[in-house]
Amino acid sequence: MEAWTPPSGPPKGPPPSRDIFAIMGEEAVFRMCRDFYVRLGASEIGHMFPADLEAASQKLACLLVGLFGGPPLFQSRYGPPALRARHLPFAIDQRARRVWLQCFEDTLEGADVTYGFPPAHLAAFRGFLSEFSAWMVNREG
Ligand code: HEM
Numbered sequence: 001m002e003a004w005t006p007p008s009g010p011p012k013g014p015p016p017s018r019d020i021f022a023i024m025g026e027e028a029v030f031r032m033c034r035d036f037y038v039r040l041g042a043s044e045i046g047h048m049f050p051a052d053l054e055a056a057s058q059k060l061a062c063l064l065v066g067l068f069g070g071p072p073l074f075q076s077r078y079g080p081p082a083l084r085a086r087h088l089p090f091a092i093d094q095r096a097r098r099v100w101l102q103c104f105e106d107t108l109e110g111a112d113v114t115y116g117f118p119p120a121h122l123a124a125f126r127g128f129l130s131e132f133s134a135w136m137v138n139r140e141g
Pocket of ligand 1: 045048049050056059060063078086087090092096097100101129132133134136137
């Protein structure tokens, strides 16, 4: 099937604060992503993800470590992110995006306590996820 391109184009907003990594640390970023993927696996888009959710979650964790100001783990392990291209094999419509975002919202509930996520940077991170996920949508409807 032909991929659909969001008319809004690639994300234009700012990336997450690069101060986050120094505050959270690598272990908490990986733990947050693991918990997020457990939620994804149990959600209505769970079928899209591989059985080894923990391994899958580590790719997102590597990306976020770099975006949060830590070492560029994703690039050194997997190469250029090219995330829209990497998502094209999966049929992602607005509904799938909403489920993905809701799973992340649920994970971020109380994230300051659970993961030491700096509260001052939470709202901007939510905005980043919303905008970036819009760019991953590749099917109309
Ligand atoms: C719009 C909602 C989204 C859906 C439904 C979705 C779904 C998926 C799926 C099915 C995979 C493949 C998992 C695997 O086989 O290991 C994946 C991989 C990945 N996703 Fe998403 N994703 C979404 C948004 C995002 C966003 C916004 C980001 C970044 C902030 C992201 C980061 C990643 C990364 C880093 C990978 C690993 C890529 C690779 O190397 O294969 N995703 N996603």
